[in-house]
Amino acid sequence: MPSFAQNFAVRGYVRDANNGEVLIGATVSVPQLGLGTSTNEEGVFTISLPEGEYALKASYIGYTSFSRDIRVTDGAQRINFTLDPVDTELKEVRVEAGGLRQKLNDTRMSVESLSSREAKLLPALFGEVDLVKTLQLKPGVQSGGEGTSGLYVRGGGPDQNLVLVDDALIYNPSHLFGFFSVFNPDAVKSVDLYKGGFPAQYGGRLSSVMDVKLNEGNNEKLTATGGLGLIASRLTLDGPIIKDKLTFTVSGRRTYVDIFTRQINRLSEGNADYDPIPDYHFYDLNGKLTYKAGKNDELSLSGYFGRDIFGFNDDKFKFNFDWGNTMGNLRWRHRFNNSLYATTSFYTSGYQYRINNAIDVFSAKLTSAVKDYTLKTDFDLFVKGGHSVKFGAMATRHHFIIGRLNFESDDSTQAFSTGTNLAGTEFGVYASDDYQVNAQLSLNYGLRLSGFSNNGKTYTALEPRIAAKYNLSESTSLKASYASMKQYVHLVSNSGASLPTDIWYPSTRGVEPQRSQQVAAGINKLFGRGRYLFTNEVYYKWMTNQLDFRDGANLFVNDNLQDEFLFGKGKSYGNEIYLEKVKGKTTGWLGYTLSWTYRKFDSENDLDDINEGRWFPTRYDRRHDISLVVLHQFNKRLSLTGTFVFGTGNAYSIPVARFIFQDVEGEDPSVIPIYQDRNSFRLAPYHRLDLSVVYKLKPKRGESDLTFSVYNVYNRRNPYFVYFEQVKDADRVETLGFQAKQVALFPLVPAITYNFKFR
Structure with missing residues (x-):
């Protein structure tokens, strides 16, 4: 040795x-x-x-x-x-199979890496490639439901994921009410998802870190990449402005279903039986300039702007709803010498939604937003003896608009306004060391000091992190990790999904930061002459100060929203098994997750307890989760991809009985539902098969292909939610009972996409 x-x-x-x-x-x-x-x-x-x-x-x-x-x-x-x-x-x-050996030898554990090249091979809903949906096919990562792009990582909620694009934070990484992510695959170079063992440079969230890196631009020639799909088209241009000095990349994407629905509405004008189709579309823009200022310096300016626009307008009622993210990031990389590098960034990032309503002579506008200004710097120092040291600091100024409502009549004789503006400062300082002790043992350990200040109240916390890898042989390694995380801003919602009307709220005197601690251990085995990698990880995570709402809470018109909060604790534990093959004509992976996720809300006031203060499964508690991905190359032009997923149905609550309450004699009685334990029932299991065929064309310049995909091949009607419908007698007067009805979203959906790259 x-x-x-x-x-x-x-x-x-x-x-x-x-x-x-x-x-x-x-x-x-x-x-x-x-x-x-x-x-x-x-x-x-x-x-x-x-x-x-x-x-x-x-x-x-x-x-x-x-x-x-x-x-x-x-x-x-x-x-x-x-x-x-x-x-x-x-x-x-x-x-x-270098990627598999890299995973075997990497000190980090619980990390999933993905490139846009890999994601483009998999079948997708409406033919729209989605990096986040591809990550949902990895063990330990779950979706919130049918078609959604939200991530529930090892028992955490969608607000507990730190999403970074070129080191700048994105608050809501979803389009189409969560069905698609905001990431244009042509603009993205790579994605790393940390499920545990978080390095010390990351902070501010509890459950995962999604680190997205954008392409820097081709420094050799101008290229055009894009695609024409069933509901959207995309185009990316990149190339040199000054060869080997200044490069650019710009990407755009837009859906166009609204173009057809508007035409249908116009053709149906005057038809009294026709209900107009609401207007909806989304678009996003990415841009990046990279300038090599010298041998040791590089400047980059990157940005993102995306909007979802939903509207419904007729003579009596007007409803317009838009939401989206904005991000701009100026970054400077400097090399002091062969041993010391620095990266300094200043970025602004924000998310907002606006709802405009008009009924007859009255109009209302509801707005919620968060805006950040962040300065951060990171240093990489390589030291003799096998040490790679990383240290740095960051500070963020947050501005929050909490549910601002403006209501007035057209003549301004009736008007009122409500809402709250809040602000806070978040900071972090960290240091870590990636230490290769010897050929068998390597360590990554660090410490992060984080804090948050708001209106005279300051919270601070020490967040230790450690990960270890030990090679039993050239083909087998053992790994273990521990990480403590703090979260100072919270997504408060009265729904189980990450809807665009949810509100970001800071820690205050009455709202303490959330905390999580996670331990994980696993074994990695490379076999089959390096063609296969088997991993098995177990984890346990416990959380405090988890947020929920009181029953009947007023989310939208409330100047003191935090009085509606309840605080509890959570725990999640499970086993993740993963088998991957990356060499040969047939490649892919098989993942299986066995997990439990619970919350508990018990307070001094028993009336504020949820589930009488007992532990209950969260809506996204999923006992079994299986994903199978197979890619087969028939020849140099034709390939087939298939994905199969199976998951235990989401937990939910339904009434077990009802009683009739007669308030006023002669009026219809009220039917009052009776519930037992929270989330004590399950939807039917979720399973689906998707197939995709990629046929490479032969353009004169560059490359192109036609992708034929089928989502939900055997037309499984997977449940999206369940509601209850009254069963009436023959005269439609007396209520005989209630019948459960299931709503499913997507049947079999075929799609065709033309992808190209010209240079």
Whole structure:
């Protein structure tokens, strides 16, 4: 076993040979020593080696591997790699299993990595590729229901996910009431989802971190990438403005169902029996400029703007509803020397929704918003002896508009306004060390000091993090982690889903921050000559200060909303099993999750208890969750992809009995439902099969394909929700009982999409 006290650092970057973009998460290894590492978000790697001669190998999923013979001597060395994408004209896709070995050797655990190239191969609803839906096919990650893009990670809610786009926060990562995510796959380079073992640089949320990296732009030539789908089209342009100096990328996407529905409404004008179709569409724009100011400096300016617009207008009633995110980020990367790097960012990020109503002579406007201004800096320091140190700080100024309602008549004789404006400052300071102790053992440990100040009240917390990896052999490793997290802003909702009308609310004197602690342990096994990776992880997470509403709470018109909150605790635990294959004509993965998720709300005032203060399963508690993904390459032009999912039905509450209450004699009686335990019933199990066929075309320049997909192949009517309908007698007078009715959203949905990339 080599002594790391006498080791020397070898550093460099890994880039795409075609466009010069850095490859995040590429594996750099020395097979003869059984050592390896991966590139960071700048595409930079560092590995500590003893003096001697070695073959240094770089590999990345979807690229051909490359090895270089090096001689390690006294002092730091710099070795750079450029990798070629796998030739799409090969008879089969031969991808080196470097990605699997990277997962085996990575100190991090509970991390799912995804590239847009992989996501585009999978079948999708209406043919719209969605990175978040692809992540839902990984163990430990659940959707909120049929078609939705919300994430419920290891028992956490949708507000407990930290979503970062080029290090800038996005509050609501969904379009179409949660059915699609805001991420245009052509604009995204990679996505890392942390389910546990969070590195110390991340904070502010309890359950997961979704780190999205945007493309930087092709520094070699102008390219155009896009697609024409069933409900939306997208286009991305990128290329050099000043070769090897200044690059750009700009992406746009828009749905166009509203164009057809408006025409249908026009043609049906004058038909008294026709109910107009509401108007709906969404769009989003991504842009990024990257400027290499010199050998050691790089500036980038990235932005996002997206809106969902829903409206219904006729002579008597007008309803217009729009919501969306805005983000702008200026980032400076500086290399002091081969051992010290710094990244400094200033960004602004916000989310808002607006509802405009008009009935006869009255109009109402309801607005809620959050706006952030953030300054952060991160340093990467490589130290002799196998240490990679990361430290930094951040500060965010939050501004909140809480449910502002304005109501007035057309002549302004009747008017009132209500709502609350709040503000707060969040900060964090952290340091961590990724330490390669020896060829078998590596550690990542760190500490984060976080805090939040609002109206004279300040909360602070220490958040320790540690992860360890031990190699039992070249093909087997053990991993374990512990992480403590704090959350100072909260998404308050009177529904189980992440709807656009939900409100972000800060910690105050009466609303303490949420906290979670999670421990996890697992085993990783590489077998079949590196073709297969098996992982098995168990976890336990416990949470405090979880938020819910009192029964009958007023969410929208309330100047003191926090009086409606209830505070409780939660716990979640489970086992995640994962088998992945990334080499050969047939690739894919199989995931299985066995899990339990509970909440408990008991207070000094028994009237405020939920479920009489006893533990109850959350709506998204799902005992069994199975996902199977298979990709098969028939030849150089034709491939087939299939996904199958199965999950225990969501928990929900239904009345077990009803009684009749006669308030006023002669009036219809009121029917009062009687409930037992919270969420004590289950919807029917959810299962679905999707298929997709990709046929590559032969354009004169670039590449293109036709993708034929079928969502819900065997037309399973999966339940979205259940309601109860009164059963009347023959004369429609007396109520005989109540019958449960199930609502399903999507039957079999075929789609065709034309994708292209011209250069």
